[in-house]
Amino acid sequence: MDAVKLLIRGKVQGVGYRRWFEKEALKMELKGYVKNLESGEVEAVIVGDEQAIIGLIRHCHIGPLRAEVTSIEQSRLNHDTDYNEFTMIR
Numbered sequence: 001m002d003a004v005k006l007l008i009r010g011k012v013q014g015v016g017y018r019r020w021f022e023k024e025a026l027k028m029e030l031k032g033y034v035k036n037l038e039s040g041e042v043e044a045v046i047v048g049d050e051q052a053i054i055g056l057i058r059h060c061h062i063g064p065l066r067a068e069v070t071s072i073e074q075s076r077l078n079h080d081t082d083y084n085e086f087t088m089i090r
Contacts, residue, residue, distance in 0.1 A: 002050045003032075003077035008042040008060060010070035017042055020064040022088040028052040035089035047083050 008017070013036050021034045021044060030048040037043050044060075046053050061069050 001047060002053055003045065003047040003081040004053055004057070005075050005077055006042075006044040006046070006057065006060065007073040008044065008063075008069060009040075009072070011066070011068035012042045012063065013040055015066035016064045017067050018088050020067075021060070022086060024056055024059055025086045028056055030056060031083035031086050033083070033087045033089050045077065045081065045083070046086075047077075047081055 018034045018036065021042070025032065025034070025044075025046060028048070030046045030052055032045040032047045034042060034044040046056060057072065057074065060072055063069055
């Protein structure tokens with residue numbers, strides 16, 4: 001299991017990005033969370049199969065129709081990061 005934290009910047013709030021992200025993560029059987037930050041960015045932690053994580057990160061650059069992603073900062077997390085499901089934090 002791999003674990004990655006993402007900081008997604010651009011027009012990613014108010015466009016359905018978190019809902020889209022949750023749907024994609026669940027399809028890929030990943031665990032973790034996605035949430036809006038007060039800074040206007042979206043933060044996500046994704047845990048699971050390395051290839052599924054890579055695939056989701058590729059999709060994150062596009063996102064839902066109205067999103068405009070300008071950059072994604074990613075950092076690897078400890079393997080002891082433990083999540084039972086994927087959750088969208090409101």
